[in-house]
Amino acid sequence: MYRILVIALLAAIATACASTPEPEPAPAPVVEAPKPEPVEVAVVEPEPVVQPETTRMLPKTASPIPGIGLAGLSAMGAGVGLRWTRRRLL
Secondary structure (H helix, E strand, O other): OHHHHHHHHHHHHHHHHHHOOOOOOOOOOOOOOOOOOOOOOOOOOOOOOOOOOOOOOOOOOOOOHHHHHHHHHHHHHHHHHHHHHHHHHO
16 A cells, blocks of 8 residues: 555656756856966075085994804804715715
8 A cells, every 4th residue: 555655656756857847057158357467476596405514433333253153154054065065975
């Protein structure tokens, strides 16, 4: 019952909307805007930024221990390589 009423109501709204066409709006008149007068613009050049020349020295906090460790690791690798090569050849 409600379905029939809803369908009838929608059909009535659809026919009412379809039967009344909307009037077309009148075209807007074309108005030319006055041209603006040229304006003088001042050119400002920025002043160069002077940076002080300072040479910063880093503190000498390094030690030879990492170099010594790398030399020891290389010597161990060479020893393992020689042992592997010698066993393979004999």
